[in-house]
Amino acid sequence: MxxxxxxxxxxxxxxxxxxxxxxxxxxxxxxxxxxxxxxxxxxxxxxxxxxxxxxxxxxxxxxxxxxxxxxxxxxxxxxxxxxxxxxxxxxxxxxxxxxxxxxxxxxxxxxxxxxxxxxxxxxxxxxxxxxxxxxxxxxxxxxxxxxxxxxxxxxxxxxxxxxxxxxxxxxxxxxGPTYQLSNLSGPQDIFIYAALTDQPMPIHGDGTQTRPxxxxxxxxxxxxxxxxxxxxxxxxxxxGAADHLSIVNLAYLVWRLAGARSRPRLRFVSYTDFSRGYEDPRHRRVDTTKADCLLGHRPAMDLMRGMQLQVEWFRQRLDRIRQANVGFSLEDQG
Ligand SMILES: NC(=O)c1ccc[n+]([C@@H]2O[C@H](COP(=O)([O-])OP(=O)(O)OC[C@H]3O[C@@H](n4cnc5c(N)ncnc54)[C@H](O)[C@@H]3O)[C@@H](O)[C@H]2O)c1
Known part of the structure; x- marks a missing residue:
């Protein structure tokens, strides 16, 4: 189950x-x-x-x-x-x-x-x-x-x-590929959607926080x-991954992979603008040695390739939606 x-x-x-x-x-x-x-x-x-x-x-x-x-x-x-x-x-x-x-x-x-x-x-x-x-x-x-x-x-x-x-x-x-897009989605999906629809990518805080x-x-x-x-x-x-990036570098990566022609458009959002007393851990680096030793598992997909696949998946999905001539926005989770 x-x-x-x-x-x-x-x-x-x-x-x-x-x-x-x-x-x-x-x-x-x-x-x-x-x-x-x-x-x-x-x-x-x-x-x-x-x-x-x-x-x-x-x-x-x-x-x-x-x-x-x-x-x-x-x-x-x-x-x-x-x-x-x-x-x-x-x-x-x-x-x-x-x-x-x-x-x-x-x-x-x-x-x-x-x-x-x-x-x-x-x-x-x-x-x-x-x-x-x-x-x-x-x-x-x-x-x-x-x-x-x-x-x-x-x-x-x-x-x-x-x-x-x-x-x-x-x-x-x-x-990875999923038909869910909302303000609770991971930063990569929000950035990809913004880059492919030519909108600024919203960055919480100063974007120097790192994530796996x-x-x-x-x-x-x-x-x-x-x-x-x-x-x-x-x-x-x-x-998790051995790959870690700052949020702002993730935004740059996504912008490039999306093939945008302009300079990256970043919109910095203060934590106080969306939540009362939100706390965002600065750095998060996860040691996955145990998964390697106990399970013999090492992540096979590197970050560049994975993000490239994610951008392509979004692009195809957006193309299908555009061909069907229906609206698509961050609130549209379908
Ligand atoms: N994706 C990540 O990076 C990540 C990181 C840390 C932990 N996790 C954990 O892994 C699990 C899966 O994560 P995910 O990314 O697939 O999340 P997700 O939100 O995509 O999937 C969670 C699913 O649970 C369902 N759900 C929520 N409440 C429910 C309820 N009351 N009854 C029945 N179904 C309900 C949702 O509809 C959704 O389909 C979660 O427990 C999450 O906390 C995920």
Missing amino acids: VTGVAGLIGSHLARALLERGHEVVGVDDFSLGREANVEDIRAHPAFHFHRANVIDPRAMEQAAVGATTIIHLAALKIPRYDGYLKTLEVNAKGTEAVLECARREKARVVFASTDDVYGKNPDSSFGEESALVLGDSKVNRWAGAVSKIYGEHLCFAYAESHRVPVSIVRYSGIY FAHVTDAVEATLRVLEAPYAEGEVVNV
Whole structure:
């Protein structure tokens, strides 16, 4: 069972699992994900889709019947703009519902956590044992990390009390083809859309903050290895890229790859303009040595190639939309 199957990682993972001959039950409520992401696999005989909310224990109980492994990806993102309470609710109760299903079905759980749990840790690179350093509780944005840390603990508590086998994957900076575009999308998608439609690229703060970037094909490959490796049970593994860039350099890269003819158009947005008391970690460098050693996984897609593919994917999508003569804007998530 894959929760959050209509999202970025979920849709690519479900496709890969079906290709490997697995039967896949997908769960999503389309709150962030899109039907278009799973359109190509909806008719697959081994794919069974449940439109359900992960915090609904009865719907989850029905969907999980017979599940041997549950990959729990369904979650709401960092509440940058709104959705403070909902993030806590969905991420905490959803994980609890999933773990209850796993206990009942004697299934294994792979829980999708995030590099955001390292928060304000000032270290130059984060290994899985690094301290999780969060900010003030009055700053909403930490609710995402708090809910994921709670989820990690709940997994280990179910492992201890109910013998549910669990693995934690801390994803960082995953991007790839997905029919979701909103102000919650990753910076690469927002920049690509801006560059291809000749608009300024919005940069939060001064843009010198650095982030890791990893292509979804690598995230899927690492997740499959976690699923297939018995020794990944009880482990926390960082899954992300060895590639890091400052946000402003990412904007330059995207602008060039998009083939823009003018100088890069950057629009700097102050944090106070979009959120009260937002805190953005300055540098985020994730150490993926454990994934390499434990799983034998090294990201195969380098940043330049991955971004080039992403720009091409967006360009084709925009061309199709333009040919169909329908409007397209950042608010249009289709
Ligand atoms: N993409 C990344 O860079 C990244 C980084 C860190 C962590 N993660 C984690 O990995 C997981 C997947 O990330 P993603 O990038 O694919 O996100 P995504 O937003 O594309 O997918 C999440 C999916 O969960 C679904 N969902 C949300 N609430 C739900 C609910 N109550 N019931 C049912 N479905 C619900 C959404 O509709 C969406 O399809 C998430 O848990 C996320 O926190 C991702």
